[in-house]
Amino acid sequence: MSWRLTAADLPDLARGATLLGTGGGGDPYIGEMLVERVLGGGSITILDPDELADDLFVIPTAQMGAPTVMVEKIPAGTEPTLSLRILEDHLGRRADATMPIECGGINSMIPLVVAAETGLPVVDADGMGRAFPELSMETFAVYGVHGSPLALAGERGERVIIDTGDDDRQMEWLARAITIRLGGVGHIAEYAMSGADVRRTAVPRTISMALALGRSIRLAREQHRSPFEAIAETLAPTLYSHVRELFVGKVTDVERRTTDGFAKGRAVISPLDPADGGTFEISFQNENLIARRDGEVVAIVPDLICVVDHESAEPITTEGLRYGQRVRVLGISTPEMMRTPAALAAFGPTAFGLSEPFVPVEHVPVERIPVEHVPVERSAEAARV
Structure with missing residues (x-):
């Protein structure tokens, strides 16, 4: 309605x-x-x-x-x-x-x-x-x-x-x-x-879903709950039901240039604890296109690769990436209508010149954001998206 x-x-x-x-x-x-x-x-x-x-x-x-x-x-x-x-x-x-x-x-x-x-x-x-x-x-x-x-x-x-x-x-x-x-x-x-x-x-219903997501993050902060659990809870009943935490770390390098009418570049994220080893790299063209952990693809277009503040879950745009930011990288699945062969031809990896094939983010072996302790009650906005 x-x-x-x-x-x-x-x-x-x-x-x-x-x-x-x-x-x-x-x-x-x-x-x-x-x-x-x-x-x-x-x-x-x-x-x-x-x-x-x-x-x-x-x-x-x-x-x-x-x-x-x-x-x-x-x-x-x-x-x-x-x-x-x-x-x-x-x-x-x-x-x-x-x-x-x-x-x-x-x-x-x-x-x-x-x-x-x-x-x-x-x-x-x-x-x-x-x-x-x-x-x-x-x-x-x-x-x-x-x-x-x-x-x-x-x-x-x-x-x-x-x-x-x-x-x-x-x-x-x-x-x-x-x-x-x-x-x-x-x-x-x-x-x-x-x-x-x-x-x-x-x-x-992407407007109502965006409103529900933004509200759930804010309310989780106000209620001293995990905003990351709130994101997973809000998306669970929608067409974007799979949410995974891909990496947690600090931005240690950003290469960004404006060319041909686009902002193109990459960001390197290193683990907060050097003992954890490994690095995480995101390539972008206005939007984040592909994420690799130690050279292995963990998320790729058209699935969503979202960089957020590692405590508040405030989203960070590609032009907002800065050295020293503590961030989490989330992978979110796209609706099935965006994963058909015709859709992948239009905006999948090959449309951006990437040689890697599309693999749904939920099939990549990384930890999913835990949701088993999320409160059962959902906001009205989340329930109807």
């Missing part, structure tokens, strides 16, 4: 969306402030995907670019709604709702900015179930909805329409080039679709 989201929900939503963003999806604080500025004391209607009318017209909205650029180049705030209006004018039809294309600190928030400004509802779903660096890496595209025409808006009112038919990779390539020329950040409206298409192609 539909529900209402208010400004009081934003910190928890940003936290949970950042965890699901697996290192990418933009800065959570910036995303939260953008929504808060336009929402004020109002609220936004969140629609359950199962209840959408078949002919409901949905236009997803998002921000694209390198997360490292977004930290310094703050959006004007007018671009997301402008991109929606550009695409509506091009198509000759007004949207009935908007929706995220991915989970992330900013990109779970951009549709909320549009909703707060326009009064549109937001569909509780997205096209990645996490964050990926390229616009073609969508469950929408995997299951038959194409991104073109795409509308792109810049902070100075620049307006661009890109139409590559059913070639979503070409759409990404052109949009990325324009985004680079705009200074590394652009705002987009794309993958216009019907309510029936949403139900068929989108990962369901």
Whole structure:
């Protein structure tokens, strides 16, 4: 059923969306402030995907670019709604709702900015179930909805329409080039679709799941419980049911560069106790792609690789990684619709040039986060995700 989201929900939503963003999806604080500025004391209607009318017209909205650029180049705030209006004018039809294309600190928030400004509802779903660096890496595209025409808006009112038919990779390539020329950040409206298409192609209820995750982490801290057990408890009844602790240590090296419109690099994490031996390395392209322990793969896309503070479980983005941070690395399983052969071809290891095959994180022989002592009662948000 539909529900209402208010400004009081934003910190928890940003936290949970950042965890699901697996290192990418933009800065959570910036995303939260953008929504808060336009929402004020109002609220936004969140629609359950199962209840959408078949002919409901949905236009997803998002921000694209390198997360490292977004930290310094703050959006004007007018671009997301402008991109929606550009695409509506091009198509000759007004949207009935908007929706995220991915989970992330900013990109779970951009549709909320549009909703707060326009009064549109937001569909509780997205096209990645996490964050990926390229616009073609969508469950929408995997299951038959194409991104073109795409509308792109810049902070100075620049307006661009890109139409590559059913070639979503070409759409990404052109949009990325324009985004680079705009200074590394652009705002987009794309993958216009019907309510029936949403139900068929989108990962369901990721907004409510992100809210439940962020709230469970906060409440666990306030109640002096383990936030890591809270994460496992919250995800257990969802499509993301497997959670594993992959490593605990200190960040000892970060190599990061902004190139081709992406933040690319790696992070090395060493054990807190040198006697434990071994090292852990994560490679990323905006988002964390592959994690190796002593050279052996322990998690790989499309499964989630999440770096969090080793005590508070606060998620850490790839642009936020710093030398000396004490962290835990969590592996989280993705929904089955993201593990089909067609899905793996679009955003599995080979899509990033990785030679290692996809192995589900629950099949890798590492310790799972203990949940046997988690309290039985679940929050209302966790129960309905």
